[in-house]
Amino acid sequence: MTRLHGAALELKSVAMRVKILGAGPTGSLLALALAQLGASVRLYDPLTVEELPKRSRAYALTHSSRRLLQSLDLWDPLNSHLTPFTKLQLDDQELNRHTCFEIDDLSIQNQAHGAVGWILDHRPLMELLLERLKNQPTVSLDLGELDKQGLDGHDLVFAADGPASPTREAWGIKTWSHRYQQGCLTAKVLLRGAGPLTAYELFRAEGPLAVLPMGGDVFQVVWSGPLRCCQERAGLHPSHFLDQLAAVLPEGLQPDVLLDHPAAFPLQLSLAHQLQRGRGVLVGESGHRCHPIGGQGLNLCWRDVSTLIKLVRLSNKDTLPVAKLPRLYARSRFLDLVCVGLMTDLTVRMFSSRNLLMLMLRMPLMVLLARLPWMRQVLLKAMTDGPITVVRLLSS
Numbered sequence: 001m002t003r004l005h006g007a008a009l010e011l012k013s014v015a016m017r018v019k020i021l022g023a024g025p026t027g028s029l030l031a032l033a034l035a036q037l038g039a040s041v042r043l044y045d046p047l048t049v050e051e052l053p054k055r056s057r058a059y060a061l062t063h064s065s066r067r068l069l070q071s072l073d074l075w076d077p078l079n080s081h082l083t084p085f086t087k088l089q090l091d092d093q094e095l096n097r098h099t100c101f102e103i104d105d106l107s108i109q110n111q112a113h114g115a116v117g118w119i120l121d122h123r124p125l126m127e128l129l130l131e132r133l134k135n136q137p138t139v140s141l142d143l144g145e146l147d148k149q150g151l152d153g154h155d156l157v158f159a160a161d162g163p164a165s166p167t168r169e170a171w172g173i174k175t176w177s178h179r180y181q182q183g184c185l186t187a188k189v190l191l192r193g194a195g196p197l198t199a200y201e202l203f204r205a206e207g208p209l210a211v212l213p214m215g216g217d218v219f220q221v222v223w224s225g226p227l228r229c230c231q232e233r234a235g236l237h238p239s240h241f242l243d244q245l246a247a248v249l250p251e252g253l254q255p256d257v258l259l260d261h262p263a264a265f266p267l268q269l270s271l272a273h274q275l276q277r278g279r280g281v282l283v284g285e286s287g288h289r290c291h292p293i294g295g296q297g298l299n300l301c302w303r304d305v306s307t308l309i310k311l312v313r314l315s316n317k318d319t320l321p322v323a324k325l326p327r328l329y330a331r332s333r334f335l336d337l338v339c340v341g342l343m344t345d346l347t348v349r350m351f352s353s354r355n356l357l358m359l360m361l362r363m364p365l366m367v368l369l370a371r372l373p374w375m376r377q378v379l380l381k382a383m384t385d386g387p388i389t390v391v392r393l394l395s396s
């Protein structure tokens, strides 16, 4: 029996009633977690059950996400779809400097799981989540439907309706946001010459380029650059696209086949002024968004879910009144969201530049990272367990 199933036994006589707007990876995972804690859940999304898994995207998962999926009994069923990487190679292409994060740079607890991180495709993730949700007797799936943002007799409403969140708008919550000059292109390719179980983050003047292993010779490319360039590249004939990609990859990496239609997206850093209004809660990208550098996005959304699980457990034990949960959630998440937003933003600004000052700052940083294991350990801990764990470690 999992910890969450065990917790469902501590239920109050009247189950919590929640409405979740948005069945993307955040809303669906939250729905499942809350149902396992005994809540009665209504999940709405304008997309149908067939449309939801269709997005062509792969996520880089960190150890904080691994722990959450394990606690929900989802890790083992996903195992055959998870591609582990044991090396994360950082290349500063302007300075021709390299460094590599390896298993030894993880904390002892994380080392036992044998990977720096994992790549997971959107489709198997969504298919498993939707299958589990269909089998939960306390979940009502209203997919292919829209619903109003009000409580309608529910104890809490969660808005997991993504970065453009109509619910956030309807609740009148404003956001701080910064639109990057850079956009981002994603594509799946067959590629030769990569190291075994290696993921790459290449720092280029136009923006970072991530090459993520998806099993065999298949890789997901997350290529940042001026938005107009990304859109033009996305429209290129496959052979021209592969030529352009080959020209920017490090020597030895050779893309052979384009496996899907490249898609270009604008990039934004944003944070809602408040993560709650009354009994309404913003969760996932409806509340915050960051640059995809370092693959932090979904992991950050799922740490929202982990926090909500902790708070709902307290509410189930009558330690926390439901009405106080949204405010406590907003307070608990603030620091993590601000730190990751700043970390990713600073990295993008520093490493997407030919400015002499930036190059002078980067040179010692890359040298020290390559030479000092403790520096790699601190950075990797911040990326994989969240920056707050580093703050706690330093202050203990």
Ligand SMILES: Cc1cc2nc3c(=O)[nH]c(=O)nc-3n(C[C@H](O)[C@H](O)[C@H](O)COP(=O)(O)OP(=O)(O)OC[C@H]3O[C@@H](n4cnc5c(N)ncnc54)[C@H](O)[C@@H]3O)c2cc1C
Pocket (backbone or CB within 6 Å): 021, 022, 023, 024, 025, 026, 027, 044, 045, 046, 047, 057, 058, 059, 060, 061, 146, 147, 160, 161, 162, 163, 166, 167, 184, 185, 186, 222, 265, 283, 284, 285, 286, 292, 295, 296, 297, 298, 299, 300, 301
């Ligand atoms: C190019 C790119 C690459 C990325 N790479 C990575 C990566 O490597 N690793 C990583 O961790 N993250 C990555 N991310 C971020 C990741 O995609 C997001 O963090 C993740 O999709 C957020 O999930 P979400 O469920 O919060 O929002 P979404 O995935 O946007 O889901 C929102 C859902 O809400 C639904 N919806 C919309 N309107 C309504 C409404 N009115 N009512 C109800 N539902 C509604 C939508 O149909 C959708 O299903 C990347 C992002 C981009 C743009």
